[in-house]
Amino acid sequence: MKGYYQFKNMIQTEEELRSIIGFPSELVNNKVITYLDNHCLEFISKSPFVVISTSDEFGFCDVSPRGDKTGFVQVLSENQLVIPERPGNKRIDSMRNILSNERIGLLFFIPGLGETLRVNGKATLVTDDELLKNMSFKGKKPLLGIGVEVEECFIHCAKAFKRSGLWEPNSWTDKALLPSAAKIIFEHAKLPNTSVDSIQKRLEEGYSKRLY
Structure with missing residues (x-):
């Protein structure tokens, strides 16, 4: 990941913004x-x-x-x-x-x-x-x-x-290449005695048993 980027040209007023966007x-x-x-x-x-x-x-x-x-x-x-x-x-x-x-x-x-x-x-x-x-x-x-x-x-x-192309299926990323919610949660939470599989199981249980 790149280092922190320092913005150089920042809009300060609505007048500046309107000059770019219009009305x-x-x-x-x-x-x-x-x-x-x-x-x-x-x-x-x-x-x-x-x-x-x-x-x-x-x-x-x-x-x-x-x-x-x-x-x-x-x-x-x-x-x-x-x-x-x-x-x-x-x-x-x-x-x-x-x-x-x-x-x-x-x-x-x-x-x-x-x-x-x-x-x-x-x-x-x-x-x-x-x-x-x-x-x-x-x-x-x-x-x-x-x-x-x-x-x-x-x-x-x-x-x-x-x-x-949100509603266009031919523009969607292949499901096999999508991010894994369980893996993201595992790496963000860093809880002991958990695994990607255990978190995935917990998610699926919530989806199937606790929607209402």
Whole structure:
């Protein structure tokens, strides 16, 4: 690995940034709405995956994925939705952040569709039994819910997906050449009495037995 690189030319102002990037079009400026309309509702109802962006009171950020059956995010009103919290690694990074800073950003994906739905607003952690029951799967309620008060939503274009070929199987790396999560965890954690195989077994057990 190379040594530390010292950046030489750093942008300091928005004026400098605009001189390079330019300004958004009238269409881009006007596509933002402040509520979930029928188009947003349809998008969310067909989405099995959302990425959550949060930060704590000091600005330390976290981005975390949430995935479930299609339409797993429950819309309560044109300005409210709830994301079920299923069993995870118990780091609770996003949720700890929400407790100290309510601001949240969401990015909804639909497999095969390049455009995404961005939703920004304020979040809170809820344990309302009626809400959680409505999001049960195989008789198991979510541990809690992340309630979001929607303030801003808009469609994001597909350029990043087209550049990356994310949904194009012929652009995917051969599975045999992909990184091993078990090996990465083993070398990062450096715990005694563990091995790549034991960690792989632990991962597979969690995937098969502790999704809900």
